Amino acid sequence: MASEPNHVLEFPGGYTRSVGPVIGRFLSELRDGRIVGVRTAGGRVLVPPAEYDPDTGEDTTREFVEVGPAGTVTTWAWVPEPRPGHPLDRPFAWALIRPDGADTALLHALDVGDHAEPPRLLKTGLRVRPKWRAERTGGIGDIECFRPEVTMITAPTRLEYRLRGGRALDRFLEGIEQGKIIGHRCDVCGQVIVPMKGLCPKDGVPTTQEVELPDTGTVTTFAVNNLPDPRAPEVPFVSAYILLDGAGLTMLTLVAGLPADQVRMGMRVRAAWRPRAEWTRAMSNIKWFEPLDEPDVPFDDIKDYL
Numbered sequence: 475m476a477s478e479p480n481h482v483l484e485f486p487g488g489y490t491r492s493v494g495p496v497i498g499r500f501l502s503e504l505r506d507g508r509i510v511g512v513r514t515a516g517g518r519v520l521v522p523p524a525e526y527d528p529d530t531g532e533d534t535t536r537e538f539v540e541v542g543p544a545g546t547v548t549t550w551a552w553v554p555e556p557r558p559g560h561p562l563d564r565p566f567a568w569a570l571i572r573p574d575g576a577d578t579a580l581l582h583a584l585d586v587g588d589h590a591e592p593p594r595l596l597k598t599g600l601r602v603r604p605k606w607r608a609e610r611t612g613g614i615g616d617i618e619c620f621r622p623e624v625t626m627i628t629a630p631t632r633l634e635y636r637l638r639g640g641r642a643l644d645r646f647l648e649g650i651e652q653g654k655i656i657g658h659r660c661d662v663c664g665q666v667i668v669p670m671k672g673l674c675p676k677d678g679v680p681t682t683q684e685v686e687l688p689d690t691g692t693v694t695t696f697a698v699n700n701l702p703d704p705r706a707p708e709v710p711f712v713s714a715y716i717l718l719d720g721a722g723l724t725m726l727t728l729v730a731g732l733p734a735d736q737v738r739m740g741m742r743v744r745a746a747w748r749p750r751a752e753w754t755r756a757m758s759n760i761k762w763f764e765p766l767d768e769p770d771v772p773f774d775d776i777k778d779y780l
């Protein structure tokens with residue numbers, strides 16, 4: 475990262491040096507909201523496209539290939555104090571970005587949000603997408619900047635239990651109504667997903683193979699909450715991601731039955747079910763998870779599930 479800042483900062487002018495048929499095509503496609511590269515005789519895809527293969531000096535094939543628009547950061551240089559003429563007026567990064575399907579990278583501004591220092595997410599391999607201008611003129615500036623892909627959302631997992639979440643979730647709650655925790659095993663990766671959603675989030679394939687899981691598991695991560703919550707027994711309470719034994723994904727739940735400051739990663743827990751007479755078709759049949767009298771699981775065994 476940031477190894478060749480001078481090279482990076484000088485590069486942008488290069489786009490407009492020669493508007494021959496090849497660069498012309500590139501800019502025309504940009505105006506239409508597409509990024510194209512050109513294929514070399516050897517099969518590589520150059521972005522921005524060039525008339526000659528820089529490796530061999532041979533003409534490129536003139537076969538244009540649409541790439542991206544998403545891509546991967548290959549290197550970057552942080553600009554803490556943008557100057558007049560820079561594409562952004564707050565700290566940003568110049569980044570070399572290799573669009574998906576391309577073999578080379580193009581340089582552009584990367585907006586990672588309002589940060590004085592490079593944020594932790596900014597690293598080689600970061601997935602990014604272009605922010606297109608509404609009015610485009612056929613220049614590299616038709617892409618205002620690149621921005622990180624949305625890879626994480628604050629998922630209100632517990633809300634999903636209250637929604638009618640389709641057949642898979644119905645079936646999960648049917649199990650809960652009978653005191654059973656049912657998951658789906660993915661045919662591709664073999665992992666058990668619980669609560670199942672009818673789809674493996676990793677492979678994107680439908681899942682149907684039911685597996686009953688025990689109601690014991692391991693705390694992977696947790697948070698101590700100081701605001702009252704109707705589901706929690708008291709304040710402070712602990713919400714935690716628990717890896718049920720045999721499951722490949724964690725689920726979010728409450729942990730109780732011990733002081734909040736004694737909850738720890740790797741702690742073994744078991745579901746605390748409400749009395750059977752109170753069971754309904756709802757996740758609330760499990761009040762929370764309580765500690766089991768078992769040794770903690772070593773961090774190495776859960777680190778892949780964090």
Ligand SMILES: [Zn+2]
Pocket residue numbers: 660661662663664665674675676677678
């Ligand atoms: Zn899978």
